[in-house]
Structure formats: structure tokens, C-alpha cells
Amino acid sequence: xxxxxxxxxxxxxxxxxxxxxxxxxxxxxxxxxxxxxxxxxxxxxxxxxxxxxxxxxxxxxxxxxxxxxxxxxxxxxxxxxxxxxxxxxxx
Amino acid sequence: xxxxxxxxxxxxxxxxxxxxxxxxxxxxxxxxxxxxxxxxxxxxxxxxxxxxxxxxxxxxxxxxxxxxxxxxxxxxxxxxxxxxxxxxxxx
Numbered sequence: 001x002x003x004x005x006x007x008x009x010x011x012x013x014x015x016x017x018x019x020x021x022x023x024x025x026x027x028x029x030x031x032x033x034x035x036x037x038x039x040x041x042x043x044x045x046x047x048x049x050x051x052x053x054x055x056x057x058x059x060x061x062x063x064x065x066x067x068x069x070x071x072x073x074x075x076x077x078x079x080x081x082x083x084x085x086x087x088x089x090x091x
Numbered sequence: 092x093x094x095x096x097x098x099x100x101x102x103x104x105x106x107x108x109x110x111x112x113x114x115x116x117x118x119x120x121x122x123x124x125x126x127x128x129x130x131x132x133x134x135x136x137x138x139x140x141x142x143x144x145x146x147x148x149x150x151x152x153x154x155x156x157x158x159x160x161x162x163x164x165x166x167x168x169x170x171x172x173x174x175x176x177x178x179x180x181x182x
Contacts, residue, residue, distance in 0.1 A: 009135045027159055028138075031158055033140070033154075038139040041135075042136070051126055060124060
């Protein structure tokens with residue numbers, strides 16, 4: 001078993017209202033960032049886990065997204081490639 | 092002026108306590124993902140904006156991070172490369 005980190009980008013599904021993104025866009029306009037057209041606020045989750053290989057690590061994290069991390073109704077998620085974690089560095 | 096999207100990954104600074112990540116890790120253990128060692132929960136923000144070119148778009152978003160999007164005390168941020176937005180697609 002090797003340690004890997006797999007990062008996940010979770011974003012509100014395109015076309016759905018994103019009130020938090022709207023609030024951030026309004027705040028940016030107040031700060032004179034006039035060029036801002038749209039903001040979407042999602043989550044970026046980095047999971048460190050033990051797995052046999054990179055493919056198994058990614059498959060595990062995909063199941064985590066489906067079961068817990070992402071809301072399948074309102075969010076889309078995308079996995080980044082698993083990276084081996086340097087030995088001993090778990091935090 | 093062209094429209095670009097610039098995505099930002101914001102994560103809790105390494106070494107700082109991340110209670111939300113700890114809660115997610117505990118929940119994953121309860122779901123029998125025994126290999127999970129650590130979880131860090133950050134934000135993934137996608138900004139669509141008008142700018143003269145990709146470099147200007149990235150510079151703008153970097154300033155947004157410094158002024159509003161990221162907490163300089165507790166968080167690190169990383170910009171992804173600006174991508175031109177297809178004409179007319181702003182949502």
C-alpha cells in the first residue's frame with residue numbers, strides 16, 4: 001500500500017443558481033473589479049489515502065464523491081490525477 | 092477586451108488545523124473508507140471576467156484573491172491558467 005493524494009474540484013452545476021458566487025461577484029464589483037462577469041464558488045478537496053496504486057486511489061475517491069463529497073443533484077466533480085505522497089508526509 | 096475564465100484553488104495552509112477536513116475524514120471512515128489518512132477542504136472559485144489578454148486576467152484574479160477571495164493568514168491560493176471564454180457563454 002502506498003500513500004497518494006487525490007484532489008477533487010466540485011463546482012455548482014452549470015445553469016443552477018449559485019447565490020454564494022453571486023455575492024462574491026457583487027463584492028468584487030464593489031471593490032472596483034468592473035470586468036467581472038460571473039463567479040462560481042465550489043469546493044476543492046484534497047484526500048490523502050493509502051491504496052495499491054494510483055488507479056485504485058482514484059477509484060476510491062470517485063466513490064467518496066458519489067457517496068459523500070459531492071451533491072449529485074446540484075454539483076459536478078472532477079478528479080485530478082493521483083500523486084504519490086512522499087513517505088511520512090501525511091499532513 | 093476578451094472574456095476569460097480563471098480558476099483558483101484555495102486551500103487551508105499546511106500545518107493549520109482544518110476542522111471541516113477532519114469531519115469529512117471521520118465521515119469517510121464511518122463509510123468504510125479505511126485507507127483515508129487526511130482530508131483538506133478548500134474552495135474552488137471560477138471567475139469569468141473581461142480583460143485585454145490572459146496575463147491581465149490572471150493579474151486581476153490574483154489581486155481579487157489578495158483582497159477578498161483568500162484569507163492571507165490561513166489559506167494558500169493557486170491560480171490556474173486563464174482560458175478564453177467562448178463568445179456569448181457567460182453562465
